[in-house]
Amino acid sequence: MKTIFNQLSVSLLLLIAVMAGCKKDPVMYAKGIESFSFKIKDAQNVEKEYQGVITDGSIAVTVPTEADVTELKAIFKTDNPRTIVQVGTEVQESGITIQDFTTAKSYRVKAEDKSTRSYAVTVSKKIAxxxxxxxxxxxxxxxxxxxxxxxxxxxxxxxxxxxxxxxxxxxxxxxxxxxxxxxxxxxxxxxxxxxxxxxxxxxxxxxxxxxxxxxxxxxxxLGKQWELFGDNLTVPTATSPKMAINPINNNPYFIYQRTGKGEDGLTIATDNRKVAVMGYVGGQWQNLGDKLGISDFRADAQTIAFNSTGELYIAYKDYLNAEQRGTVKKYTGAAWANVGNNRFTPMKVDYLTMAIDASDVPVISMTKQSNATEYPSIPQRGVYVTSYKNSQWGDATGALAGKTMFQNNLIRGLDGNIYLGLMERTTGANRPSMYKFTNNVWTAVGPTSFSAPDGLVGFQSVAVAVDKTGQAYLAFQVGSGANRMNHVMKYNAGANAWQEIGNGVLSGAVSDTFALVVDKEDDLYFAYANATSLVVKTLNKTTNNWNTERKIINEKVTAFDMQAAPNGSIYVVASLSASSKTVVYKYE
The missing domain is CATH 2.60.40.2340 (Immunoglobulin-like)
Incomplete structure (x- = not known):
């Protein structure tokens, strides 16, 4: 009996001990902040701690003038380790959570019983x-x-x-x-x-x-920004890069002539200055075909375009056998294939530009060389246009036959039609003209061989753009030496006149380095290079003048191109002068 009693006593003591051990800790109601500070580096980059003065429900911290109060990490200690500190609904961790103290912040300390106490934290500077x-x-x-x-x-x-x-x-x-x-x-x-x-x-x-x-x-x-999209993309210098946008995925591609020093560090020989193509594929930049060049020999005057299904075409002046005639290739997804014969043009050519029409027919415009004697129906420096139908290249010059020009810009406008801008020489002086190709017939867009209000003759290049309504724009340059002026003209159909948008803009001694595009919202973009930067500006439709221009590259560029993607993004590819780097910028 005594043994049973002893066993019961031991069990009772154990139960009491267990119950005592399971007893909850006392609830802690304290919810005060004992200290509050910031660690900040001063003008000499020396880190110092700045203590706050706590008075009832307020905390005041004075920091140095150079301190950035928009990103401070508060170091604090509470008198109760079981409290939760919040700013709004965000839990604060001492020395970790970043806050903007431009304006006062309310720090709320919550105790275990859910009671709270708030502190208004202000950060100030003595001189600022x-x-x-x-x-x-x-x-x-x-x-x-x-x-x-x-x-x-x-x-x-x-x-x-x-x-x-x-x-x-x-x-x-x-x-x-x-x-x-x-x-x-x-x-x-x-x-x-x-x-x-x-x-x-x-x-x-x-x-x-x-x-x-x-x-x-x-x-x-505010709003859309220009951001670097590709940096140092080519090892050799990318001379005269030309860009096209894949209409299926809105990705940029560009063609360029390889010059300068190659991958081996040696200067690329003149006859080996081939053209190469690079595109943004699968989230990265890569060459399409051989990075050492996809032309058989030296090539230049390169141009590039996509058809509506995303098939990529390129054209260039092919120097093989000293022929200097046009060659066109198409990318099959794995290799480059000829479109027609190599060097198919009936004469030596310069200044090729290409567009793909609404029926996916490639169209190319070019100039007959000034010393070429072949194909006498086209005069020297004459306009020559060809298109690829029924598996062969045919003459599409039509009404442009006999017209002479310097450089040209062939595009497919957002209205679906083919347009040709050219620096026409038919009158004996360089003045721009624009033509539209419909039903296999070329017709002038307004007066030809026109001028800006200054009446000066043009230099060599033109750039054209046409929006979905058929509104046409043309850019060209006048002047010489260090006084080159870029003009952008808008065709007023009601007045049948080309009228300047805003005032001309000087580009110093930089000649014919500009571009013109229209995006899906019919907004006009004009880009030009000067001695120190690449600048882009947009047309304000309300004022019919230019918005504030943006410098997207703050160094000299030797050449660039600009194109608009179907989704509204704008891309620029540029060759930098000092470093010879190739960069791409995106605006979205």
Whole structure:
């Protein structure tokens, strides 16, 4: 009996011990923040910790002028390790979570009983530019207000391309006693105007400073942006790259002549300057065919186009046997095949351009060489057009026979018709003309051999574009030396006249390096190169003038091309002058 009693006693003690061990910890109701700070690198790149001052429900932290308060990681400690700290609905982790402290943030500490306590955290600077922007009240040309973002000593304001970046008055606030200057000129908020087509430096000073602070203000574009899509794509220099867009997948492809130094580091011999083709396939850039060239011999005057099913065609001037005649190839998906015979043109040619018509017939325009004697029905420097029907190339020059020209640009407009722009020489002077090919007949689009308002003769090249309604545009260049002027003309059918869009734009000594395209929304894009950059601008249909231009490449380019994809993206391929790199940019 005693044994049974002892066993029961032991069991009871064990049960009491287990029950005691299962007892819940006491609920902790504390929900205070004991410390709050930021670690920030100063102007000398030395990291320092800046402690906040906690007063009841507020925390104030003073940081240095150069600190970027838009991306700070708060370091905090609570008096209860079981609390949850939130900003809004986002849980905060000490030293990890990033917050923008441009404006005050509410940190909420939640205890186990779901009770909360909030702290208003403010970050300030003793000496600083506090706010910056452009406001409609100060700038009547603006459609609304545009508030800048201040990141340390960098300020960024985003504006639409439809407004001018020139002569804008900034509205700003600073800490008490601070002053701002631009180039030594005192700045007054809402009053002083500056041009923001390039970076503007504001110098901030205050009596206690030994060295003033420089704030860099950059105005950027809202909406679509130009982004690098391909960099350093070819080992040799890609001379005269020409681009086409696959209508099936909207991917860019380009043809180029291989010049400069090859993959072996040696200069490519003149007779080995072949053409090669590169495309964006399967999410990467790759050569189609041999990267060392797909022509049999030296080739140039290259051009490229897709048909409606995504079949790729190229054409070029073929130097084999010194013939300098046109050759066309088609990519079968695995190799390049001839379209007709090699060097099929009946004469030596220059300046080939190609388009594929609505029936998927390849059409090529070119110039008969100035010293060529073959095919006498076409004069020297005469226009020659050919198309590929019934498995053979045939003369499609028609009414253009007898006309002479320098360079030309053959396109399929968004209205489905074939158009030819040319720098015509028929009158004895270089002046642009445009022709339309319908029902196998060439007809002029408005007056031929026309001029811009300055009346000057053209140089050599033209670029043309036509939207879905048949609205035609043509770009060309006048002048010489360091005073070359680019003009863009729009055909006014009602007045039967070519009229200039806006004012001409100077490109310095850079000759005939421009392009013109229309996208799926019938928006017009004009790109041109000068000595220091590649610039693109779009037509404002409301004002019938140009929107603010964008510099997409901030260095000299030797050649480029621009094309619009069916989905609305715009692509530019360019050969850079200093590095000889080939790059592609995309606008979307």
């Amino acid at each position: 530019l506090i706010s910056y922007g452009f406001y409609k009240e100060d700038n009547p040309s603006l459609p609304t207000d545009y508030v800048g973002v201040i990141r340390g000593l960098q300020v960024e304001v985003a504006l639409p391309e439809t407004v001018s970046f020139l002569g804008l008055k900034a509205r700003f606030t600073t800490t008490t006693g601070a002053t701002l200057k631009v180039g030594g000129v005192d700045q007054q908020s809402k009053v002083t105007a500056n041009n923001f087509d390039s970076q503007v430096t504001y110098t901030l000073n205050e009596a206690s400073l030994t060295t003033p602070f420089d704030y860099k203000v950059n105005v950027v574009f």
